[in-house]
Amino acid sequence: MSYGPLLFLGILFTLASSWVGLVLLPHRQMGALGQHTDTNTAAIYPAARSGEAQQGAEHYRSLGCVYCHTQQVRPEGYGSDIERGWGRRRTVSRDYIHDKTVMLGTMRTGPDLTNIGERQSDAAWHYRHLYNPQITSPGSIMPPHAFLFDTRAIGPAGRSTNALVLEGPLAPPAGHEVVPTRRAEQLVAYLRSLKSSGDLPEAPVKKEEAQ
Amino acid sequence: MINQSQTLQNKTLRALLPGDALTGGGTEGGKKAALAEIDASCRVPVLFFFLSGLAWLLAGTILALVASIKLHTPGFLAGWEWLTFANVRTAHLNTVIYGFASQISVGVTIWLMCRLCRIPLVAPGLITVANLFYNLGVTVGVGGILIGDSTAIEWLEMPRYATPILFISYALIAVWTIVTFRLRAERHLYVSQWYLLAAVLWFPWLYGTAQVMLLIEPVRGVVQAAVNWWFAHNVLGLWFTPIGLASIYYFIPKVIGRPIHSYYLSVLGFWSLALFYNWNGMHHLVGGPLPAWMITVSIVASVMMLIPVITVAINHHFTMVGHFGKLKYSPTLRFMVFGAVSYTLASLQGVASAVRSISEVTHFTHHTIAHAHLGMYAFFTMVMFGAMYYILPRITQREWPSNGLISLHFWGVALGIVLYVVPMSIMGFIQGTMLNDAAVRFLDVVQFTLPWLKLRTLAGLLLAAGHLAFVINVGWLLVRMFEPYRKPVVRILTGEAETVAAAKLP
């Protein structure tokens, strides 16, 4: 096979096949997906994120959370994602249309976070967890993110409302408090916005006898 | 040019010298250069790429150790924001993939193309510029990652301001390859040249598409994931794998002095790889939020990869059969054969992992990481080490200074990578089984992985020792470039000459 042009054409067409099939075609099929409006309740899903949450998504990206946490729920009966309560239904393409950078993730060194906003909506828990994961999850290998917090003297107005409640060796020195920085607040706003359980025609939530 | 074969009295030497090898004198397509001339012309450009690559290897090895330790000891170096696990892991990946592996690939590609096209290196200026851009790009990119500008898109984490620099470099290399190809003196295209040409043309296309559709004008929603894994998987399959295979196809028959087993298998292997490999990407997203057809197509393509993998394995094995004894004497061969066997194993593991029922267990676990290192290290990096062991003495015209360091290198990295890949693959499988049992607490799964992760750090230390040994040997070799010729340390036994050489050397 010493004919250069033939080789070149073969090289071109083989990659072109998947370039068309796995890149251009899906872009055409799904690149313009929009929100879905429920005919009964007029609810729009997925709802756009707040500005704070969008900023938080940028921090999530920059801090590299995606390297340990996934954001995709596998179908029922495939793995145990739904059984573990990580979601009420599998995730589908429409769940990600508002993500500037889609961070599906490929490692579950830590649990899946697709619906962490539903599982854990308490901001104080998130702050404690970020500050030092051992507080809320003993034995976790998630690194501490103390750099997302400020340790400062308690002001004349008294303790801040969002100061972390820390005990023992982690407690700040007397007269000081640990407060989240803007970055931490935005990141937690993002985490609390992570909910992907809206009903969709292509992925209905199983209706059980709800109250 | 004097025909040296006629002036030499030694019959052995005369018989061993192929007519064209030293004397030049071409057939159609122009005058074929002497191998020595080709090697001399390649010296500076190839050395540039090799040395820069090795510098990044050392950096990448340190980053790897730090990342590995951080995973089982999260408090390690936890005070610095720029050194979080995510940053170090990402910097490690980009350093070893783009800083080390790609640069060694380019060095090997240049040398192989010149040798196989039988012309001295053309346009050295182009290559030098490419190398400068390359190192600049990687430096800016890795620096950007450490300061927090990572894009969080796997295998494309370098920030937007760094990737165009690298793209220019790859484009220059592609241009150089086409020019060399067009100017070639040897009309026949050996199988390695198919792979090299393909790799060099495929990569800029992959990189350009990924940059446009993910960084410059990001597409919406999960199409990002599709483009991401089309790109990332094809970096492995259409850039590194062809260069690795091209090297094995060249060095194994070259070192043992026998032809490749079957031309037809070569053709079959090349085209089936070209056709199927690039469709594999979505097997990284099995069970994910993509339409079923995309995932199914990738699973089918992944299983179809058995065709090129087994074809190539047969071709390499039957070329080596009867010559495994030579492994004792040739470091090049040792690394090449290790790499070739690892290629088969890595591919078989990959095919298995792509199937839905197995992916259900191994997806999201350390099994994937083990597989990645089986492919990129046990196959690709070992092959590149083998290539460097062959190329460096020829372009520097010096022999390897220390046999001991060669052994330390080989055994260090061979044991290291086996100690890495085998336990982590097993552990990943068990981890996946535990994750799939909802009654097992997540934190218990994490605790289970810890001792194995510590074992991995140990394996990393072995790898680091091997790398250090190699870099010292290379440095020593370079120092020798400024010294007169010394006696050879590495000796390939060549029949009659063996007795002669062995008798004379202490």
Added chain:
Amino acid sequence: MSNPQETPNASSRLDRGENHDVTELHAAVLREKPDPVEGFEPVNLWVVAGIAGLLFWGGAYLTQYSGRFEAMEFSEFPHGKPAPVAAVAADPLAAVKRDGMIAYNAVCALCHGEDGAGKAGVAPPLAGSDWVNADGPNRLLRIVRHGLKGTVKVNKDVTWNPANDASIVMGSQWDAIGGTNEKLAAVLTYIRSSWGNTGAAVTPQMVADGLAPVKDRSADANWTQEELLQVPASGAGAPAAAAATPDQLKAQLQALPAEQRQAILKELSK
């Protein structure tokens, strides 16, 4: 070969302690084999057969599992997944407790701990709690459904007194655990039978009956200990009894949806 000392160019490379043996000097050349060529072994028929088999499998798999190549078809089982063979549980409660444990570990354990011991400054213990071990689950249902705030006497030894009343509040966990009666029943059954607790199992019917009187209460209207003590632990949860104190009245008013509250206040102020 000339005597090295007599050579005019004494610094020439070849003369510096060099070996003059021709073979040795050409060792590198001796090693250099000709550049590789391809042999022409034909392709083994088994290889061809293998390829044919793989192509057949590939075609079949592609046909069956591609979801008609549609963009919105995410399941590779177009005719529905084959139903798994249902395992007959030896103890019917075992399955319920398992479900409850899974939900508990995913949600409640984050604050109350996997061992139900609670965490200082975070959440009170559930192990040995009088509330958990009461005859019936009515109070527990309300706590999970609408949340709980303020001081709580866990049992005769332990009182839960959050450091700052305003900040440490348990919000409604109804959605977090799955939003259905079955899930709540499972979680409570698990809690009531773990870590030494001796409460009886909770059924979905008990959940439905127990929460019926407060189904209009807003999910943000956290209960307090005082309010809950008005509710009988077992039996069909009686509606909150006629309030005896102004504080309790105020609490009940606050618990109503805004519209109703405005209407009542408007009437009262007439």
